[in-house]
Amino acid sequence: MRILPISVGTLAAALLGSPLVAQTRSPIPAVVLTHMHSLDTRCKAAGGREGTRRYVIAQDFNGDGLLDYLLSEGDYECIGRPVLFRQNGQARVDIFVTDRANNARRVYSDTLVGYRVLAGAPPKVQIARKGGLCGAGSSPTTQCAAQLAWNGQGFGEAVSVNNAKPGAMVPPGTPGPSSLPNPSPSQGSEVVWKVKCRSDLVRRDASAARWADDECKTRWEHVVASSPAADFLMSTLPAASGARVTLDELKRHAPSVRWAARPTAPTIANGRLGNLDVAVAGPGQPGSVSLGWSEVGAEIPHDIVEAMRLKGASLTQRSCEKTGAGAGTRTFAGNAPGRAPFTMVVEQQTAPLGHMQSYYTVEVRLDGRTPPQGPTSGCDF
Numbered sequence: 001m002r003i004l005p006i007s008v009g010t011l012a013a014a015l016l017g018s019p020l021v022a023q024t025r026s027p028i029p030a031v032v033l034t035h036m037h038s039l040d041t042r043c044k045a046a047g048g049r050e051g052t053r054r055y056v057i058a059q060d061f062n063g064d065g066l067l068d069y070l071l072s073e074g075d076y077e078c079i080g081r082p083v084l085f086r087q088n089g090q091a092r093v094d095i096f097v098t099d100r101a102n103n104a105r106r107v108y109s110d111t112l113v114g115y116r117v118l119a120g121a122p123p124k125v126q127i128a129r130k131g132g133l134c135g136a137g138s139s140p141t142t143q144c145a146a147q148l149a150w151n152g153q154g155f156g157e158a159v160s161v162n163n164a165k166p167g168a169m170v171p172p173g174t175p176g177p178s179s180l181p182n183p184s185p186s187q188g189s190e191v192v193w194k195v196k197c198r199s200d201l202v203r204r205d206a207s208a209a210r211w212a213d214d215e216c217k218t219r220w221e222h223v224v225a226s227s228p229a230a231d232f233l234m235s236t237l238p239a240a241s242g243a244r245v246t247l248d249e250l251k252r253h254a255p256s257v258r259w260a261a262r263p264t265a266p267t268i269a270n271g272r273l274g275n276l277d278v279a280v281a282g283p284g285q286p287g288s289v290s291l292g293w294s295e296v297g298a299e300i301p302h303d304i305v306e307a308m309r310l311k312g313a314s315l316t317q318r319s320c321e322k323t324g325a326g327a328g329t330r331t332f333a334g335n336a337p338g339r340a341p342f343t344m345v346v347e348q349q350t351a352p353l354g355h356m357q358s359y360y361t362v363e364v365r366l367d368g369r370t371p372p373q374g375p376t377s378g379c380d381f
Contacts, residue, residue, distance in 0.1 A: 029104035032056075032069045032096050039085070043078035051077025061095060062150040063122040068097045069104065070125065072115065089113055093127070094209070095148075095155060106206030107154040113143065122150070154203050193310070194220055219303060226307035228256055229276055229291050233304070233364050234311060236289045237339040241368035244285050275301070287366055294359040297351050304362045305332065305346060312337055315344060319374025326350035328381040333370045340368045348381075 040050050055075035061068040074091025078084045085091055093115055095108035110127065118124040125148045134144035148155040197216035201208040208215075235253040238245055247269060251259060257278050259271040269280035276291045293302060305315055315332040322328040327349035334342040343365040351358040 027102065029069075029096065029098055029102055031104045031106070032071070035071060035094065035096075039073065039076050039078075043076070043081065043084060046078065046081045046084050048078035048081035048084060051079045053077035057117060059117065059123050061122055061125065061155075062097050064097075066098050066100065068095065070095050070115075070117070074112075090130070092209075095125070106209065108148065109202055109206065109209035124148070125155070154206075190220060193223070193306075219306075222301055222303040223306045223310065225274075226302045226304045227310075228274060229302065229304050229362070230307035230311050230313075232257060232273060232278075233289060233291070233362070234308065234313065234336055234339070236286065236364065236366065237336055237342055238366060238368065239339060241340045243340065243368075244366065246285055247280065250280065250286050250289070282366075288363055289366070290361060290363040292359070292361040294357055296357055297354040298358050300348060300350055300358055300360045302360055305330075305344070308334075308336075308344075317376055318371045320376055320379035322379050322381050324349070325352045326381055328379055330379065331371050331374070334364070340366075341370055342366060343369060343371045350381075 036056065039055075043050055053075060055072050055077075057070040057072075058067050059070070060066060061070065071094045072091065073085040073093070076085050090111050090113050093108075093110060093112050094106055096104040097107050098104045110129075112127050113130050114128045116126050118126065126145060127148060128143060128145045130143045131140045134142045194213075194216045197219060198212040201212040201215065232254050236245055236250050245253075251257070251269070254271075254273075257271040257273045259269060259278075263270050263280075267279045267281050268284070268286070269278075271278040273291065276293050279290045279292070280286050281288045281290070291304065293300070309315060313334055313336040315334050318331050318333050320328060320330045328347075330346045332344040332346070334344050336342075345363045345365070347359070347361045347363075349357070349359050
Protein backbone atom coordinates (compact mmCIF):
# COMPACT_ATOMS: atom_id res chain seq x y z
CA MET A 1 0.00 0.00 0.00
CA ARG A 2 2.99 2.34 0.29
CA ILE A 3 4.14 4.44 -2.59
CA LEU A 4 7.79 5.20 -3.32
CA PRO A 5 8.83 8.44 -1.62
CA ILE A 6 11.99 10.39 -2.33
CA SER A 7 15.43 9.81 -0.81
CA VAL A 8 17.81 12.44 0.52
CA GLY A 9 20.18 11.93 -2.41
CA THR A 10 17.52 12.34 -5.11
CA LEU A 11 15.25 14.81 -3.39
CA ALA A 12 16.70 18.00 -4.87
CA ALA A 13 16.70 16.64 -8.42
CA ALA A 14 13.19 15.31 -8.06
CA LEU A 15 11.90 18.62 -6.74
CA LEU A 16 13.43 20.58 -9.58
CA GLY A 17 11.38 18.52 -12.00
CA SER A 18 8.16 19.01 -10.09
CA PRO A 19 5.57 21.49 -11.43
CA LEU A 20 4.73 22.39 -7.87
CA VAL A 21 8.28 23.41 -7.09
CA ALA A 22 8.37 25.61 -10.15
CA GLN A 23 6.15 27.98 -8.16
CA THR A 24 8.40 28.16 -5.08
CA ARG A 25 11.84 26.56 -5.73
CA SER A 26 12.47 26.70 -1.97
CA PRO A 27 15.24 24.74 -0.27
CA ILE A 28 14.27 21.86 1.98
CA PRO A 29 13.33 23.34 5.39
CA ALA A 30 15.90 22.84 8.14
CA VAL A 31 13.54 20.91 10.43
CA VAL A 32 12.86 18.38 7.65
CA LEU A 33 16.55 17.98 6.88
CA THR A 34 17.29 17.52 10.58
CA HIS A 35 14.80 14.68 10.76
CA MET A 36 16.25 13.07 7.63
CA HIS A 37 19.81 13.32 8.91
CA SER A 38 18.75 11.83 12.24
CA LEU A 39 17.74 8.65 10.40
CA ASP A 40 21.21 8.49 8.82
CA THR A 41 22.80 8.89 12.24
CA ARG A 42 20.63 6.23 13.86
CA CYS A 43 21.31 3.82 10.98
CA LYS A 44 25.09 4.26 11.25
CA ALA A 45 24.97 3.97 15.05
CA ALA A 46 23.19 0.63 14.66
CA GLY A 47 25.95 -0.66 12.38
CA GLY A 48 24.17 -0.06 9.06
CA ARG A 49 24.69 2.34 6.18
CA GLU A 50 22.38 4.59 4.20
CA GLY A 51 20.76 3.09 1.12
CA THR A 52 19.10 4.76 -1.86
CA ARG A 53 15.44 3.85 -1.39
CA ARG A 54 13.14 6.86 -1.48
CA TYR A 55 11.27 7.66 1.74
CA VAL A 56 10.15 11.32 1.42
CA ILE A 57 7.14 12.64 -0.49
CA ALA A 58 7.07 16.37 -1.32
CA GLN A 59 3.56 17.57 -2.21
CA ASP A 60 1.11 20.27 -1.19
CA PHE A 61 -0.83 18.28 1.41
CA ASN A 62 -2.85 21.16 2.93
CA GLY A 63 -3.86 23.01 -0.26
CA ASP A 64 -2.02 26.31 0.32
CA GLY A 65 0.12 26.04 -2.82
CA LEU A 66 3.35 25.31 -0.93
CA LEU A 67 5.34 22.09 -0.78
CA ASP A 68 4.88 19.98 2.32
CA TYR A 69 6.77 16.82 3.26
CA LEU A 70 5.78 13.30 4.29
CA LEU A 71 8.59 11.19 5.76
CA SER A 72 8.13 7.43 6.07
CA GLU A 73 10.74 5.85 8.36
CA GLY A 74 9.60 2.40 7.24
CA ASP A 75 10.78 3.17 3.70
CA TYR A 76 14.21 4.33 4.83
CA GLU A 77 16.82 1.80 3.65
CA CYS A 78 19.40 1.02 6.32
CA ILE A 79 21.67 -1.55 4.64
CA GLY A 80 22.68 -4.23 7.11
CA ARG A 81 19.82 -3.36 9.48
CA PRO A 82 16.74 -3.71 7.25
CA VAL A 83 14.10 -3.69 10.02
CA LEU A 84 15.69 -1.00 12.19
CA PHE A 85 12.87 1.46 11.52
CA ARG A 86 10.08 -1.06 10.88
CA GLN A 87 9.59 -3.16 13.99
CA ASN A 88 6.79 -5.75 13.89
CA GLY A 89 5.70 -4.47 10.48
CA GLN A 90 4.99 -0.97 11.82
CA ALA A 91 6.83 2.29 11.31
CA ARG A 92 6.52 5.98 12.02
CA VAL A 93 5.15 8.44 9.44
CA ASP A 94 5.48 12.23 9.87
CA ILE A 95 3.96 15.08 7.88
CA PHE A 96 5.50 18.57 7.89
CA VAL A 97 3.75 21.64 6.45
CA THR A 98 5.53 24.82 5.39
CA ASP A 99 4.70 28.51 5.36
CA ARG A 100 5.71 31.22 2.90
CA ALA A 101 8.91 31.84 4.85
CA ASN A 102 9.78 28.17 4.22
CA ASN A 103 9.50 27.32 7.90
CA ALA A 104 8.21 23.79 8.50
CA ARG A 105 6.37 22.31 11.44
CA ARG A 106 5.38 18.74 12.18
CA VAL A 107 1.58 18.43 12.15
CA TYR A 108 1.17 14.66 12.08
CA SER A 109 3.12 11.76 13.55
CA ASP A 110 1.90 8.19 14.06
CA THR A 111 3.01 4.56 13.97
CA LEU A 112 1.41 2.79 11.01
CA VAL A 113 1.43 -0.50 9.15
CA GLY A 114 1.12 1.40 5.89
CA TYR A 115 -0.05 4.50 4.05
CA ARG A 116 -0.70 5.76 0.56
CA VAL A 117 -1.14 9.12 -1.17
CA LEU A 118 -4.00 9.58 -3.63
CA ALA A 119 -4.03 12.20 -6.37
CA GLY A 120 -6.21 15.22 -5.73
CA ALA A 121 -6.14 18.91 -4.93
CA PRO A 122 -4.83 18.62 -2.30
CA PRO A 123 -3.67 14.97 -2.33
CA LYS A 124 -5.33 12.60 0.12
CA VAL A 125 -3.31 10.59 2.64
CA GLN A 126 -4.76 7.27 3.75
CA ILE A 127 -3.29 5.35 6.67
CA ALA A 128 -3.58 1.88 8.19
CA ARG A 129 -3.00 0.77 11.78
CA LYS A 130 -3.33 -2.51 13.62
CA GLY A 131 -3.99 -3.92 17.07
CA GLY A 132 -4.75 -1.69 20.03
CA LEU A 133 -4.24 1.50 18.02
CA CYS A 134 -7.54 0.69 16.27
CA GLY A 135 -9.42 1.44 19.50
CA ALA A 136 -11.25 -0.28 22.32
CA GLY A 137 -12.04 -3.95 21.82
CA SER A 138 -9.48 -4.42 19.04
CA SER A 139 -7.57 -7.69 18.93
CA PRO A 140 -3.83 -7.85 18.05
CA THR A 141 -4.82 -8.85 14.50
CA THR A 142 -7.43 -6.10 13.97
CA GLN A 143 -6.57 -3.73 11.13
CA CYS A 144 -8.20 -0.38 10.51
CA ALA A 145 -7.83 2.39 7.96
CA ALA A 146 -8.55 6.11 7.85
CA GLN A 147 -8.22 9.05 5.51
CA LEU A 148 -6.56 12.18 6.87
CA ALA A 149 -8.04 15.64 6.35
CA TRP A 150 -6.47 19.05 6.96
CA ASN A 151 -8.41 21.05 9.59
CA GLY A 152 -6.41 24.27 9.46
CA GLN A 153 -4.01 23.27 12.24
CA GLY A 154 -3.24 19.60 11.68
CA PHE A 155 -4.51 16.40 10.11
CA GLY A 156 -7.61 14.78 11.58
CA GLU A 157 -9.27 11.56 10.45
CA ALA A 158 -12.05 12.31 8.00
CA VAL A 159 -13.04 8.75 7.09
CA SER A 160 -12.46 5.64 9.20
CA VAL A 161 -13.02 1.97 8.39
CA ASN A 162 -12.34 -0.80 10.90
CA ASN A 163 -10.98 -4.23 9.94
CA ALA A 164 -9.63 -2.81 6.71
CA LYS A 165 -6.72 -4.47 4.97
CA PRO A 166 -3.71 -2.25 4.26
CA GLY A 167 -4.09 -2.97 0.56
CA ALA A 168 -7.76 -2.02 0.56
CA MET A 169 -7.80 1.50 1.93
CA VAL A 170 -10.82 3.77 2.08
CA PRO A 171 -11.49 4.99 -1.48
CA PRO A 172 -11.63 8.75 -2.16
CA GLY A 173 -15.09 10.23 -1.91
CA THR A 174 -16.38 7.64 0.55
CA PRO A 175 -19.21 9.31 2.49
CA GLY A 176 -18.36 10.10 6.07
CA PRO A 177 -18.40 12.84 8.72
CA SER A 178 -16.36 15.98 8.16
CA SER A 179 -14.11 14.99 11.07
CA LEU A 180 -13.72 11.99 13.28
CA PRO A 181 -14.28 12.80 16.98
CA ASN A 182 -11.53 12.09 19.47
CA PRO A 183 -11.94 8.73 21.21
CA SER A 184 -14.02 9.26 24.35
CA PRO A 185 -12.26 8.53 27.65
CA SER A 186 -15.65 7.42 29.01
CA GLN A 187 -15.19 4.17 27.08
CA GLY A 188 -12.92 3.14 29.92
CA SER A 189 -10.23 1.75 27.65
CA GLU A 190 -6.58 2.25 28.46
CA VAL A 191 -5.63 2.04 24.78
CA VAL A 192 -8.28 4.53 23.68
CA TRP A 193 -7.34 6.93 26.46
CA LYS A 194 -3.65 6.79 25.60
CA VAL A 195 -4.33 7.32 21.90
CA LYS A 196 -6.36 10.44 22.69
CA CYS A 197 -3.72 11.65 25.16
CA ARG A 198 -1.00 11.30 22.54
CA SER A 199 -3.12 12.99 19.89
CA ASP A 200 -3.80 15.96 22.20
CA LEU A 201 -0.12 16.40 23.07
CA VAL A 202 1.07 16.22 19.46
CA ARG A 203 -1.69 18.57 18.29
CA ARG A 204 -0.46 21.22 20.75
CA ASP A 205 3.23 20.60 20.03
CA ALA A 206 4.35 18.39 17.16
CA SER A 207 7.73 17.80 18.82
CA ALA A 208 5.85 15.88 21.52
CA ALA A 209 5.76 12.92 19.14
CA ARG A 210 9.11 11.77 20.56
CA TRP A 211 8.03 11.68 24.23
CA ALA A 212 4.23 11.59 24.20
CA ASP A 213 3.93 7.81 24.69
CA ASP A 214 5.97 7.87 27.91
CA GLU A 215 4.11 10.93 29.18
CA CYS A 216 0.70 9.36 28.49
CA LYS A 217 1.77 6.14 30.21
CA THR A 218 2.58 8.12 33.36
CA ARG A 219 -0.65 10.11 33.14
CA TRP A 220 -2.65 6.90 32.78
CA GLU A 221 -1.07 5.59 35.98
CA HIS A 222 -2.28 8.73 37.74
CA VAL A 223 -5.79 8.22 36.39
CA VAL A 224 -5.87 4.59 37.56
CA ALA A 225 -4.60 5.62 41.00
CA SER A 226 -7.49 8.11 41.20
CA SER A 227 -10.24 5.59 40.43
CA PRO A 228 -11.27 5.01 44.09
CA ALA A 229 -11.37 8.77 44.64
CA ALA A 230 -13.60 9.24 41.59
CA ASP A 231 -15.97 6.51 42.80
CA PHE A 232 -16.20 8.16 46.20
CA LEU A 233 -16.87 11.68 44.87
CA MET A 234 -19.53 10.48 42.45
CA SER A 235 -21.27 8.58 45.26
CA THR A 236 -21.68 11.86 47.18
CA LEU A 237 -23.63 13.62 44.38
CA PRO A 238 -27.37 14.19 45.04
CA ALA A 239 -29.84 12.59 42.67
CA ALA A 240 -31.56 15.89 41.87
CA SER A 241 -30.98 19.63 42.14
CA GLY A 242 -31.99 20.91 45.55
CA ALA A 243 -31.65 17.50 47.17
CA ARG A 244 -28.97 16.83 49.76
CA VAL A 245 -27.15 13.69 50.75
CA THR A 246 -27.14 13.24 54.52
CA LEU A 247 -23.89 12.59 56.33
CA ASP A 248 -25.02 9.08 57.25
CA GLU A 249 -25.87 8.33 53.61
CA LEU A 250 -22.55 9.73 52.45
CA LYS A 251 -20.62 7.51 54.85
CA ARG A 252 -22.73 4.47 54.01
CA HIS A 253 -21.94 4.89 50.32
CA ALA A 254 -18.19 5.18 51.02
CA PRO A 255 -17.09 1.92 52.68
CA SER A 256 -13.52 2.37 51.44
CA VAL A 257 -13.01 5.56 53.48
CA ARG A 258 -11.56 5.13 56.98
CA TRP A 259 -13.58 7.71 58.90
CA ALA A 260 -12.15 9.38 62.01
CA ALA A 261 -14.05 8.90 65.26
CA ARG A 262 -14.32 12.67 65.70
CA PRO A 263 -14.20 15.35 63.00
CA THR A 264 -11.65 18.14 63.00
CA ALA A 265 -13.40 21.52 63.12
CA PRO A 266 -14.70 23.19 61.03
CA THR A 267 -15.46 20.03 59.04
CA ILE A 268 -18.30 17.68 59.96
CA ALA A 269 -16.40 14.51 58.99
CA ASN A 270 -12.81 13.51 58.26
CA GLY A 271 -11.21 10.37 56.99
CA ARG A 272 -8.60 8.74 54.82
CA LEU A 273 -8.90 7.15 51.38
CA GLY A 274 -5.60 5.60 50.33
CA ASN A 275 -3.08 8.43 50.35
CA LEU A 276 -5.80 11.11 50.26
CA ASP A 277 -7.26 13.05 53.18
CA VAL A 278 -11.06 13.25 53.11
CA ALA A 279 -13.00 16.23 54.51
CA VAL A 280 -16.75 16.89 54.52
CA ALA A 281 -17.92 20.45 55.22
CA GLY A 282 -21.32 22.02 55.68
CA PRO A 283 -23.74 23.42 58.21
CA GLY A 284 -25.02 20.14 59.65
CA GLN A 285 -25.30 18.27 56.35
CA PRO A 286 -22.68 17.90 53.61
CA GLY A 287 -22.27 21.00 51.47
CA SER A 288 -18.93 20.03 49.97
CA VAL A 289 -16.52 17.11 49.93
CA SER A 290 -12.75 17.51 49.55
CA LEU A 291 -9.85 15.17 48.88
CA GLY A 292 -6.28 16.28 49.49
CA TRP A 293 -2.73 15.04 49.02
CA SER A 294 0.64 16.66 49.78
CA GLU A 295 4.30 15.62 49.86
CA VAL A 296 7.63 17.43 49.80
CA GLY A 297 9.37 17.45 46.42
CA ALA A 298 7.08 14.84 44.81
CA GLU A 299 5.22 14.66 41.51
CA ILE A 300 1.42 14.75 41.87
CA PRO A 301 0.28 11.10 41.64
CA HIS A 302 -3.41 11.75 40.89
CA ASP A 303 -5.69 12.98 38.11
CA ILE A 304 -9.18 12.81 39.59
CA VAL A 305 -10.69 14.91 36.79
CA GLU A 306 -9.79 12.34 34.14
CA ALA A 307 -10.74 9.45 36.43
CA MET A 308 -14.25 10.90 36.80
CA ARG A 309 -14.52 11.42 33.04
CA LEU A 310 -13.66 7.76 32.55
CA LYS A 311 -16.62 6.91 34.78
CA GLY A 312 -19.04 8.96 32.68
CA ALA A 313 -18.88 12.41 34.28
CA SER A 314 -18.80 15.48 32.05
CA LEU A 315 -16.41 18.14 33.37
CA THR A 316 -16.13 21.48 31.55
CA GLN A 317 -13.50 23.94 32.67
CA ARG A 318 -15.16 27.28 33.45
CA SER A 319 -12.19 29.22 34.79
CA CYS A 320 -8.60 28.92 35.89
CA GLU A 321 -5.97 30.99 37.64
CA LYS A 322 -2.22 30.46 37.60
CA THR A 323 -0.80 31.34 41.00
CA GLY A 324 2.86 30.48 40.49
CA ALA A 325 5.32 28.10 38.88
CA GLY A 326 3.51 24.77 38.57
CA ALA A 327 0.64 26.06 40.70
CA GLY A 328 -2.93 27.15 40.10
CA THR A 329 -6.66 26.57 40.44
CA ARG A 330 -9.16 25.18 37.93
CA THR A 331 -12.94 25.32 38.31
CA PHE A 332 -15.19 22.87 36.44
CA ALA A 333 -18.92 22.59 35.82
CA GLY A 334 -19.81 18.94 36.33
CA ASN A 335 -22.63 16.62 35.28
CA ALA A 336 -22.99 12.89 35.82
CA PRO A 337 -25.77 10.53 34.66
CA GLY A 338 -28.67 10.54 37.12
CA ARG A 339 -27.05 13.16 39.35
CA ALA A 340 -27.52 16.85 40.06
CA PRO A 341 -25.07 19.35 38.50
CA PHE A 342 -22.03 20.13 40.63
CA THR A 343 -18.98 22.35 40.83
CA MET A 344 -15.46 20.91 41.08
CA VAL A 345 -12.47 23.01 42.12
CA VAL A 346 -8.92 21.63 41.70
CA GLU A 347 -6.01 23.36 43.44
CA GLN A 348 -2.53 22.05 42.80
CA GLN A 349 1.17 22.78 42.97
CA THR A 350 4.07 20.73 41.70
CA ALA A 351 7.08 21.67 43.83
CA PRO A 352 9.48 23.78 41.71
CA LEU A 353 12.32 22.81 44.07
CA GLY A 354 12.98 19.52 45.81
CA HIS A 355 12.60 20.94 49.35
CA MET A 356 9.22 22.54 48.60
CA GLN A 357 5.72 21.13 49.07
CA SER A 358 3.63 19.61 46.28
CA TYR A 359 -0.11 19.49 46.89
CA TYR A 360 -3.31 18.45 45.12
CA THR A 361 -6.82 19.21 46.43
CA VAL A 362 -10.15 18.48 44.78
CA GLU A 363 -13.37 19.95 46.18
CA VAL A 364 -16.84 18.98 44.97
CA ARG A 365 -19.62 21.41 45.92
CA LEU A 366 -23.03 19.82 46.36
CA ASP A 367 -25.31 22.87 46.02
CA GLY A 368 -26.36 22.01 42.45
CA ARG A 369 -25.06 25.29 41.05
CA THR A 370 -23.06 25.85 37.88
CA PRO A 371 -19.95 27.99 38.39
CA PRO A 372 -19.72 31.28 36.48
CA GLN A 373 -17.59 31.57 33.37
CA GLY A 374 -14.21 33.17 33.98
CA PRO A 375 -10.77 33.45 32.33
CA THR A 376 -9.41 30.18 30.91
CA SER A 377 -6.26 31.26 29.06
CA GLY A 378 -2.64 31.18 30.17
CA CYS A 379 -3.24 28.46 32.74
CA ASP A 380 -0.90 25.73 31.59
CA PHE A 381 0.47 24.71 34.97
